[in-house]
Every structure is written in C-alpha cells, then in structure tokens.
Amino acid sequence: MQASPTTYPPGAVRMRPMLDALARNWWVIMLRGVLAILFGVLAFIWPGITLLTLILLYAGFAFADGALSLIAAVRGGTPTPRWWLALVGVMGIGVGVLTIFYPQITGLVLLMFIAAWAVVTGILQIYGAIKLRHEIEGEWWLVASGVLSVVFGGLLVAWPGAGALAMVLVIGSFAIIFGGLLIGFALRLRKHAAVRI
Template sequence: MFLLLSRYWWVLVLRGVIAILFGVLAFTLPMATLAALVLVFSVYAFADGSFAILTALAGREMTPNWWILFLQGVLGIGVGVLTLFNPEITAVALLLYIAAWAIVAGVLQIFAAVKLRHELTGEWWLALGGILGAAFGVALLWQPAAGALAVLWVIASYAVLWGVMLMIGGFDIHRARNHALVS
C-alpha cells in the first residue's frame, strides 16, 4: 500500500485541498439554501470518491490492499450520486448520509493506517484523520436534531480538519518516499 500511496501522494493532498475548499465555502455561505449545500456536498463527495478510485485502480498491481482506497471511492461516489438525485432531501436525511459516509470512510482510513504502520513513520496522521472522521459521523448520529446552522458549521469544520489530515498524510508519505529513494 505504501508503494501505491507514495506514487500518488499528491492525490491525498488534492483530496485535502478539495475538502478544505468545501469547508471554507460552507463557512463563508452559512445562509445558503439546503439545496445549494446538497449540491456542493454532492460534488465534493463525487470528486473525492473519483480521485480515490482512480488512485486505487492505478495502483492495483502495486498492492493487494488497493481495494481499501477503492471502497472509499465507491462510497464517496455513491453518496454523491444519491445526494444529487435526491435534492428534496431533508436536513436529517443529509445528516444521516454524511454521518454514515464519515463513519465508514473513517474506519477504512484507520484500517489503511494500520496497514501502513510498518512502512511509514507518520501513519498516525492517517489514523487520526480516520478517528476524526468516524467520531464526526457518530456525533452527527448522536444529535440529528441539531440546528441547520450548527450542522453546517460542524460539517465545514470536519471538512477542513479532514482536508488538513489528508494533506499532512500526503506530504508525510511524499517525504517518506523521498527518504526511501535517497537511502
């Protein structure tokens, strides 16, 4: 898995940038309609899933664990498409979609970090991102009746933090790869 992620480290960074952009947009437009949030989230989930799948498929010959990233991608695309084709979705249903996605993606991220623990010294950033994602999903399930603005800010905060974790993980993998090439 390290070979796959070290070759495509920049995809983690790009996914992080996309997550941060989504989070900043959600922060700066707190009064946006729910339909706009649904559309923006749908595009974000679809883009994140697409990049994850492309990376997994490009590296399926490099590691038997490529399917972890592939599943994250399928999940992201599925949630993105489901959200796009259900624009009348309520805030609670959107919350449940996001919560389920965050929990599963977080658990898969933790699993990937565990697989990388012998190959990467900074795998804990990936694990921390996974823990953050899963905890975020559980928190959303715990308080589904929270106000729309509060939910929007939580989603924006999660996206920014998730993006930062992905970017740090991507740069850490890049540094580890460069160190391995020099050694």
C-alpha cells in the same frame, strides 16, 4: 529447512509495496485535502446557506473525494491490497450521486447518508493506517483523519435536528481539519516517494 529472514545492508531501502503504491500517488491524497479545505472555507463564507444547500454541496465534495480515492486505489501500480481505498472511493461517489440526483429526499435522510459515509470511510482509513504501520512512520495522520471522520458521523447522528448554522459549523470545521490531516499525510508520502527515487 527454514528460510533465513531477509536482511538489509546498512542504508538499503526496504521494499514496502503498499506504501510505495500510495507514495507514487501522494498528489491525489493532497488534492483530497485541498478540496476538503476549500469546501470547509466555502461553507463558512457562504452567507445564509440553507441546510439542504449545504448537504448538496457536501455531496459534491463526497463525490469528488470518492473519485480521487478511486484513482489512488487504481493507479497504485502494484498488486498490494488497496481494496479499502477503492471502497472509500465507491462509497463517496455513491453518496454524491444519490444526494445530487435525488434532492427531493428530506434533509434528515441526506444527513444520515452523509453520517454513514463518514463513519464507514473513517473506519476504512483507520484500517488502512493499521496496514501501513509497519511501512511508514507518521501513519497517525491517516488514523487521525479516520477517527475525525467517525466522530463527525457520530455527531451528525446524535444531533440530526440541529439548525443550519450548527451544521455549517460542524461540517465546515470537519472539512478543514480533515483536509489538513490529509495534506499532512500526503506530505509524508511525498517524502517517502522522494527517498525512493
């Protein structure tokens, strides 16, 4: 006997476990966005920054962003799969630790680590948005941040020999736009969390 599909009365709130888990922690995603914007602004206003200093600064950002992603994955409170968010967190922490504790690695190698992190993180965010597409309207914020991250990583791979000024422009611009997209997504999650209360 085939079970009938679940129907919801008018005005009822549907169960959306993955979205609900993220919405409860919207503030963590907001912090990621604010941190990215602060990093981007700092990259632009810091006079005479060297490429190595910029990369180390970015490593600190990657570490903090990874820690916040891991918190969002662990604090979900439901058994819904959030492995993609946890993987984003572990990768960010890994890149941050590797870069900070092994600064003797050449700037080019560090740049390639950051590029790889950006590409994989972007792909995972796009995956997360695809998983959320049936649960929320406006998942494009997460898709856009993922695409931006992949493009950013691709730019770093395509022009690894660019000067420090060019890297400041690319990395700083990426961080500010990425942060804005994350904040937009966090506000969508906050709106959903308010509706659920």
